[in-house]
Amino acid sequence: MYIQSSDPTIEKIYQSIIGNQDMLVSSVIYGQRYSGKTSLIRKLYKGATWVDGANLKEVHKALEDSQKVVITNFEKVTNIDSLNFENVHVLALYNSKHFNKKLENKFAFIYHFPPLSQREEDIKNFSNYYIEHIKELLDAPANLEIDETLFDLSENLKSLKKSIYKEIMLKTLTKDELYRALYYNFVNSPLEENIYDTELKLFDKAIIDAGLKRFKSQLQVSKKFGISRNTLRKKIDELD
């Protein structure tokens, strides 16, 4: 599934690449991994020969045999100077947020693909798409709210999707699934001394934090939970 970017810079990059499609020129797009570089050009270069920069032999062969070549993971090419870009249309994808000076004289066109964190419209569009898609997949209620502050953009689209998936999953766990999640967690924990007390704190903290969020005051929480205020305060102090 391809989601069209709404970012003005990416739109310009796209138009520029389209303009060069039928020419024997070399271009490189550099930017962080999972920022959407590959998705952008995948539909434009369906008929091209795709090669991985990690395999220099294959790259050389593609440049000799094909008219249109896409080189992925170009940062893994060990000998850039050995590549001959004459009489071939080349598009390289370079995973790095930093510009490599070596590319300067090698490629006719150089594009910097901005990271997702700098593309407000794209964050909105992609997160909406992922939320809808994952809600459907996990049978989550349509009105389930997702806290945007929990979006993880550290690895662009990959971490965004992962953080949304985890958040929806956590909010829709059944008691049985929660039991299994705790069981898997405990069964893999090192069996240290006082493990029972330590792990119970996990449960205590979750239920007290949730109580405070719902009932606002310690007085109300102690009433609802059926424990004294002193016991509740003691537990909160222990957990801090």
Next chain:
Amino acid sequence: MNSIDFEYLVEIDNNPVIIFSNSGKILYLNTNAEILLGYVNAKEIFNLCLNNAPKEYGYNTVQTELHYGSFTFYSIMVSYTNDDYIAIRLYYKPKIKHISRDTSKVETDLNKVLNNSIIHFNISSKTDIRLMSDLDIPATQTNQNKLSLLLRKILDSYKDAIYVDINMSLKIGEFIIIDDKKYSVISLIYKSDKREKEDDLNIRRLAEDLSFDIYLNENMVSLDIPLIKD
């Protein structure tokens, strides 16, 4: 009817035109004269005017071969109509050069390559590009990758400029002779308020690699591109 802008016509003339005061101060020079004065002292051209001026008001055309840098002229015309200023026009002689047969040369629409370089430049630059181009320029045989790289580097040298004026046109009456064959010349000129010269060595090397004549100064880049059709 609006008055005809003669100054503009002189400005874009392929041949250098300079107007001096009677003390040798430059009062006007067109773009090609600006390029020429990168290779020859203005005083030398002023002396050329004085030595070849007509005895009375009017003009005098002289057939003479002159060499300045890579430019050769076959004739000059000196004219004055009062005692305050004197003008000179120098006529280019066709250039003779040898261009190696490059197997990477393919039929190329220069307007398209130029436009693509501008679109690419506009992705990350706010510099105002003002393009004047003859859209009827025929396709020429050249290396598209090197040409695109060259044009990208030229525009990059203007990344901090406020504006860039780009003018591409066919040079009327000027030719390059390659292996006894006569080819027309396309002039591509970039002009602005300022230019970064850091990458000039690479720009010059690329232009020479493409067999283009190139002139670079503080705010201008001028390319002469042979129009090779076969």
